[in-house]
Amino acid sequence: MTDESFVDGPSEGAKARQAAVDAALRGAVIAGVNPDQSPRVLQEAARFAALLGVPLAVVHVDVTRFVTYEDPDGYVHSAPVDINVQAGEGELEAVRRDAETHLVNSPVTWEVRQLVGDPALAIKHFADKIDAQLIVVGTRKRGFGESVRQFFTGSVAARLSHRQHRPILVVPQGELLHDHEDFPEVEA
DSSP states (O other), rough: OOOOEEEEEEEHHHHHHHHHHHHHTTTOOEEEETOOOTHHHHHHHHHHHHTTTEEEEEEEEEEEEEEEETTTOOOOEEEEEESSHHHHHHHHHHHHHHHHHHHTOSSSSSEEEEESSSSHHHHHHHHHHHTSSEEEEOOOOOSHHHHHHHHHHOOOOHHHHHOSSOOOOEESSSSOTTTTTTOOOOOO
């Protein structure tokens, strides 16, 4: 679901290129990543892709855009929620740089892809499209802002686990909670 902006929609050539990339990713491991997160997510996803002998799809979901419609051939058209579309483009470039840095010595072939909309649904639909074998995501970082965000949106891993049949690997990142600590809660 790479987002390409066209005045009259994508060209047939762009659709054909996208279909070829999707075909090459068939059966891949998906790594759902955000800019500047722990490299452990990419590294674990690459390790499992190598063990399974499949490619790695590194995906970032731009939550500032939403799906407007999908062509019968699967090409997704999107529109921004906000006028500032450079934010999503900047995040995609940061994810691409992180992948290039952390996967430089990886034996697997990999592709960076940007999806749009709700992260759990976007990853689920992409996993269906390429018949992914495994989805790898990271935990959220600790902090009040992240707790508020999770209160309103829920955990991507938990939402994925209830919406599709593939195994999900959740990689811890950031500071771990001690056994005596409760998960930070947000009062409604």
